[in-house]
Amino acid sequence: MSTMSDKEFDKQLRRKFEDFEIEPSPMVWEGINKSLAGTQRKPFPRFLVAAASITAIVAIGLWFAPHKEPIKLYGSAKVPEAPVQEKIDRSLKAESITSSEAEIRDYKPVLAKVSVKTEEKTAKNYSEETSAVAEDKPLVLEAPKVAQRVELIEKPIDNSPVVSEAFFTTKTHQDLLAVHEGSVDSTTDKSKHRIKSLGDLVNFVVGRVDKRKNKIIEFSKDDEGEEISGLNLGLLQYKTRAN
Amino acid sequence: MNLSRKLTVDDLLAELKRNDRRSQEQLYKLLASKMLGVCMRYAKDTFEAEDMLQSGFVKVFKKIGEFRGDGSLEGWIRRIMVNTAIEIYRKNQRMLNVVEIDEVYDAPQTTFDLNGLEAKDLLKLIQQLSAGYKLVFNLYAIEGYSHKEIGEQLGITEGSSKSQLSRARAILKEKLIKMEGTKYVNHVG
Numbered sequence: 001m002s003t004m005s006d007k008e009f010d011k012q013l014r015r016k017f018e019d020f021e022i023e024p025s026p027m028v029w030e031g032i033n034k035s036l037a038g039t040q041r042k043p044f045p046r047f048l049v050a051a052a053s054i055t056a057i058v059a060i061g062l063w064f065a066p067h068k069e070p071i072k073l074y075g076s077a078k079v080p081e082a083p084v085q086e087k088i089d090r091s092l093k094a095e096s097i098t099s100s101e102a103e104i105r106d107y108k109p110v111l112a113k114v115s116v117k118t119e120e121k122t123a124k125n126y127s128e129e130t131s132a133v134a135e136d137k138p139l140v141l142e143a144p145k146v147a148q149r150v151e152l153i154e155k156p157i158d159n160s161p162v163v164s165e166a167f168f169t170t171k172t173h174q175d176l177l178a179v180h181e182g183s184v185d186s187t188t189d190k191s192k193h194r195i196k197s198l199g200d201l202v203n204f205v206v207g208r209v210d211k212r213k214n215k216i217i218e219f220s221k222d223d224e225g226e227e228i229s230g231l232n233l234g235l236l237q238y239k240t241r242a243n
Numbered sequence: 244m245n246l247s248r249k250l251t252v253d254d255l256l257a258e259l260k261r262n263d264r265r266s267q268e269q270l271y272k273l274l275a276s277k278m279l280g281v282c283m284r285y286a287k288d289t290f291e292a293e294d295m296l297q298s299g300f301v302k303v304f305k306k307i308g309e310f311r312g313d314g315s316l317e318g319w320i321r322r323i324m325v326n327t328a329i330e331i332y333r334k335n336q337r338m339l340n341v342v343e344i345d346e347v348y349d350a351p352q353t354t355f356d357l358n359g360l361e362a363k364d365l366l367k368l369i370q371q372l373s374a375g376y377k378l379v380f381n382l383y384a385i386e387g388y389s390h391k392e393i394g395e396q397l398g399i400t401e402g403s404s405k406s407q408l409s410r411a412r413a414i415l416k417e418k419l420i421k422m423e424g425t426k427y428v429n430h431v432g
Binding site for chain 1: 264267268271275276277279280283284289292293296297300301304357360362365366383384385409412416
């Protein structure tokens with residue numbers, strides 16, 4: 001046996017493997033196919049993730065929002081009040097344009113409902129300050145009727161803290177009404193839209209853009225701060241109370 | 244035969260870059276057996292080799308956009324297979340942290356008639372080598388890497404690469420002698 005260089009040894013081995021082939025099992029291609037399919041499907045989840053996150057945000061919103069159940073009481077307390085507001089608005093316009101006696105009388109009883117039902121004091125204050133509007137006879141005559149109605153509503157919810165809140169809101173409306181009566185002015189309307197917080201700002205901007213009754217998003221304030229009180233995403237609508 | 248294959252493989256390139264599934268399958272059919280032949284030398288058995296082949300081809304299809312056509316596509320794919328083998332070796336080294344000790348023989352400098360041997364038989368011998376020796380031997384003797392390149396790839400010194408190569412060679416020669424012996428015995432018997 002003669003010696004053989006390492007180089008020669010390597011060369012011979014290399015040659016041996018030059019055309020060396022082994023048929024792989026079909027499992028290999030299946031595996032490749034699977035991993036390629038996995039990577040090609042990647043673009044899809046982006047859409048799913050977006051949809052899922054929107055759903056999550058809405059779900060979180062709904063989860064945190066309805067924690068105040070007594071809010072329903074607002075609804076019942078406010079029922080007689082809503083038409084008052086509307087009517088007054090109309091009365092203001094009517095007054096400024098026509099100032100016809102008949103029309104004003106139509107509204108006065110309604111005004112009386114508010115001014116008499118809670119505190120006579122404020123009614124008096126404003127009656128002193130302003131004109132004789134509050135002392136008008138139809139107002140006084142109508143008062144007991146309204147007081148009764150309000151009592152009916154108030155009785156079952158006497159002890160709840162929300163009720164006292166309801167009182168305050170009616171009181172402020174009453175104040176506003178008195179101002180309306182005294183000097184036919186639109187300043188109260190403006191003060192209603194004064195922007196004091198982020199929620200107000202959002203409401204203002206949304207109000208400008210979204211002319212629907214139920215805005216896409218609406219904030220409201222209470223003792224605990226601001227919260228989303230209304231949401232209108234087409235099919236999905238949510239509202240804490242009638243605004 | 245070889246020429247027609249090369250042409251076909253390179254013809255597929257444009258479609259491969261568009262991730263066309265049919266041309267991917269065609270490429271696989273053309274080269275899978277040959278590439279498994281490469282992987283087998285780096286693996287300890289067929290299962291490991293097929294795993295290597297699978298992840299190698301997945302890499303090929305994913306990185307085909309990076310192929311600039313400097314050499315042949317087949318050569319590029321072969322390098323990816325070898326790199327996959329190196330990666331698997333590194334991974335195993337980290338996981339097992341094995342210090343391999345092979346018996347080293349001072350093999351006599353004899354002539355081997357490798358022509359009489361089948362590649363399959365040689366493959367068995369190579370597969371029996373410990374992972375480190377097998378890798379260094381394959382990279383140097385068959386792939387044609389330099390010791391410097393091997394050192395960089397495996398994170399070892401050039402000297403270590405050299406000594407591992409000579410040990411691997413010695414072991415192979417020893418085994419060849421044994422095999423020749425049994426063959427002879429079988430012939431006689």
